[in-house]
Amino acid sequence: MTNWINTVSRDHVELAVRGRFTQANHGKAAMLRKMARGDWIAFYSPRVVYPDGEPLQAFTAIGRIADDEPYLDPIAPDVERWRRNVDFLDCVETPIRPLIEQLDFIEDKQRWGFKFRFGVFKVDDHDLEVIRSAMTG
Template sequence: MAIRYWLLVHPLDRARELVETGVARVTWGNEQPVWSFREADGVIIYSPREYNPDGEPLRAAVAAGRVTGEAYQLGGHGTPRWVAPVDWLPGARIAPIRPLRDMLELTRDTRFWGEQLRDGWVELSQRDFMILEDAVRPTAPEPSGFAIDASRDGASRPEHPRTAPVSDTRARAEQAWRDWDANR
């Protein structure tokens, strides 16, 4: 079966709760949409507000993940909720939709794109999923000073522009450990 992609609508506080518990659900805990989720399907959470009903407007993608198993029902008081297990991208950042609007098929060529989100979920194209997943992906860490020095030293050697001699690299690494140990 083909992989499908979904956008779920939740306020930021509820989105964080879902990410922490490792599940995805549709607003009001509806069963039908969650049963459409299959293993490896992509899921994006869009947050129109920080919290319901009167939170500050956010209008951003806040999480991305992949479904890892079958949907199941959570018990409890009131209406049962249906959820699917999801492996969420760790450290996702908040990605406002406005800069992405012209790139996304979901939002392009319509001023009233939010109308289609009233049910709390919508199927996305693979392209839209990839754009949104990339937007929430955390940035790469800055290289350490040691890595910058090592690459600079290695690049300045005309005989071996890509690698430093093993003994030189080992000496710098040992010195870096000693420096780090001394500053603890």
């Protein structure tokens, strides 16, 4: 099992939670193909609204991949947006700043935001547990 963080604005995360899906890197399939049923995925939102909304810097959703393969968005078949189904947990939005010192994937604590520039990336079990515990109490 692999743990993932997906960097997505809060407004897009809210759409994903309502629709029970995730997208990655503006609808591209490559990272979604690396995910497997049962993988954990946490969503980090640098902003409230994409692309220029006010800063948020919080984890906004968490769940598990619930299917076996990416699929094209059925609502907009003329636009190539790949998705994966996600079973989301009930959780609370959690600011990242209180967690930075506990998160091993953030190697440079002074420039902690750098890692999120990659969009989707893997984290180890320890980091996933820090995030999940903070979000679900």
